[in-house]
Amino acid sequence: MFERKTLFVVGAGASSELDMPMGGALANIIGDKLQPQGTDVRASLGDAHLTRAINLLANNSDERGARFFKAAQLISRAMPQTISIDNFLHAHADNEILIQTGKLAIAASILEAERTTKLYVGRDTDQVSFRAVPDTWHRTFCKMLCEGAQRTDLDHLFENVSIITFNYDRCIEHYLVQQLAVYFDLTWQRARDLTNKLTIIHPYGQVGKLDWQDSPMVSVDFGQQPPAQDLPAVAAQIRTFTERVDDADAMDTIYYLINEAKIIVYLGFSYGDMNMELMTTPGHAAPKQILGTSYGISVPNADVIKHAIADSMGENVLPEHALLVNCKSNQLLYDYWRPILKGRRGSGR
Known part of the structure; x- marks a missing residue:
């Protein structure tokens, strides 16, 4: 003791x-997840789960949806150039949509990484x-x-x-x-x-509390992939x-x-x-x-x-x-x- x-x-x-994943590796994972899979303003992304979560956040608004997907494209292109996703988001602190998009990608990536550890x-x-x-x-x-x-x-x-x-x-x-x-x-x-x-x-912050923790945060089991509609609430805790x-x-x-x-x-x-x-x-x-x-x-x-x-x-x-x-x-x-x-x-x- x-x-x-x-x-x-x-x-x-x-x-x-x-x-x-550490800073650079996490940035690469996020870059892949947010990489547009087409040329449309509302193209799907490299991660289908993130695509669904962003579409739900866009709330059927083409204009708002286009802003999210533009933010995803910017983040994806910039990831090879940054020390970490955290540093990049700090540089764009005035862009609410980009911050939301980045947090969604962080939450999805960290939960996925928990799921691939031997602790899961x-x-x-x-x-x-x-x-x-x-x-x-x-x-x-x-x-x-x-x-x-x-x-x-x-x-x-x-x-x-x-x-x-x-x-x-x-x-x-x-x-x-x-x-x-x-x-x-x-x-x-x-x-x-x-x-x-x-x-x-x-x-x-963290990607949700474990169900036994004393905290008002949203509960997410270790390594769980929450439904797309719940991912924004998890990401908001970052x-x-x-x-x-x-x-x-x-x-x-x-x-x-x-x-x-x-x-x-x-x-x-x-x-x-x-x-x-x-x-x-x-x-x-x-x-x-x-x-x-x-x-x-x-x-x-x-x-x-x-x-x-x-x-x-x-x-x-x-x-x-x-x-x-x-x-x-x-x-x-x-x-x-x-x-x-x-x-x-x-x-x-």
Whole structure:
């Protein structure tokens, strides 16, 4: 179990260990789904389900429908040129139709990606076959979480750990329920009740809540393809860089978690400017240990990132407090298992 306040900040690189698409790959998927299949202003798109959803949104208006399909064409053509769909939508924040179209494509793509992971069990069985799931950070995180825990005292399991995930998927929540149910021989309801105790924030929203989650959001089963008429409601729960979190309580929680954490662990995070801006606390965070992945990031870029992390937390946190390691998320947890759980002896952090 985690012995001190630990905050995990999770990016797309972490979910990619379950074969969820990262920025560029997701952009390519969206480009294919939104690619017009003809020259008409209301041509079908590469994804028939998205075509139906957009036609329903157009509400039999040829003019409105033409605007949606023009937006789809623009997004599709631009995807090879963008860092991510999120960056592209931010550039077109003044185009409501384009934003709606992009969110529809994101929702459809993320739910489809959930469905292709080894975590998806369909409707034939409730239980994930963990033998078939690759060795990912989710598994290592759960091993760390459960080390020393006893079945008779699980209500405090998440007392010292919280997560801010910048991903739209629900892989973390879904994995945790499965893990707890199997490892501690719990009923599904008990495992779900326990997982609801974990503080996990999606600053950019998610593709619906899982049916057991405490949330007013639209409910969508893991990996489910909702009916075309329901897809707009699911997509509306996704936020762009421009929209981000507009809930003052949620932002206060983010700032509180950052300030209270004794260690912050960045997993598969890109440290993009707008994400770092969102994580910037209004005051000065208490000194803390910082650990993060920097897989594929050059040394000069990593040096700038260390300063950006320190700047986001105020003068009490220095760049030298941040250790960035050129490895993937699962490897980081394996290699720094003890320092994360227990801290560095005598460090004061």
